[in-house]
Amino acid sequence: MTIKSIPIAVSVYREGESPIFGEHCTRVEIDDEAAGPFIVLKQVGRDKEDVGLLRLDLDELEEITRVAVGLVNLHKAASSNEAR
Numbered sequence: 001m002t003i004k005s006i007p008i009a010v011s012v013y014r015e016g017e018s019p020i021f022g023e024h025c026t027r028v029e030i031d032d033e034a035a036g037p038f039i040v041l042k043q044v045g046r047d048k049e050d051v052g053l054l055r056l057d058l059d060e061l062e063e064i065t066r067v068a069v070g071l072v073n074l075h076k077a078a079s080s081n082e083a084r
Contacts, residue, residue, distance in 0.1 A: 030071040037075045
C-alpha cells in the first residue's frame with residue numbers, strides 16, 4: 001500500500017493576520033461529491049451575523065481565484081493518475 005498526500009485547503013489572509021483565525025482569512029477548499037471537483041469558500045473569523053456572507057476585496061478575489069484553479073488542477077491530475 002502506498003501512502004499519498006494532497007493539499008485540499010489553502011488559507012488566503014492579510015499579512016500580519018492569523019491564517020487560521022484572522023478576521024479577513026478566507027479558506028479555499030476543494031470538495032468532490034463524485035460529480036467532479038468544486039470549490040468551497042469559508043471565512044472563519046467573521047462575526048456570527050455574517051455567517052454565509054463573503055466579503056472580498058479585488059486583491060483577495062484574485063488570489064482566491066488563483067488558488068482555487070490550482071487546487072482543481074491538482075485534484076484532477078491526482079484523480080487521473082489514480083485511474084491509471
